[in-house]
Amino acid sequence: DQQVKQNSPSLSVQEGRISILNCDYTNSMFDYFLWYKKYPAEGPTFLISISSIKDKNEDGRFTVFLNKSAKHLSLHIVPSQPGDSAVYFCAALTGGGADGLTFGKGTHLIIQP
């Protein structure tokens, strides 16, 4: 039972354009969401996060939007750069993080020149 779903296995975007990665969740107990970026042969690295009490968090080129009623979040990257090509994982946790992170399957973002 996938509690965190990333329904697009891959996404191709032209350099300079906006990349939008989507994530849906089913567990209403999740109250903190994180995006991780992963290059081949490396561990995931933290990118950006959002608490459930917010609907938007911005950090440079990266913005995460949260729609609690729809149980949906998205990561926007503007403008997209070649170095953004990687696998992006959406992850969630409950209050206190006692359960560890629950990850989606990931979306492979490819930035085309």
Next chain:
Amino acid sequence: EAGVAQSPRYKIIEKRQSVAFWCNPISGHATLYWYQQILGQGPKLLIQFQNNGVVDDSQLPKDRFSAERLKGVDSTLKIQPAKLEDSAVYLCASSKLIVTSNEQFFGPGTRLTVL
């Protein structure tokens, strides 16, 4: 600041053999996690330690998997005996505290192939 260290980076064994992985977390990080990432899937939590105590091991297949963190610093994960379906990348992560804004720092992982 040194990152999370893991060894070995790659391991190939035959089914029914034993294997052990080692993790050294970031200095001062009290919480340590082991995740299993099967090809095409996201990482799945196996076990979580707070210092040297187990917080959550509900998804650890305890008939064959074991983990310890004896002195509250580095940790080992063991599989005995290994099965074909254990082929995966085993990721270790650490964080400062169990708090809501939990940012976990991941090591490079150990890629296990079971033949």
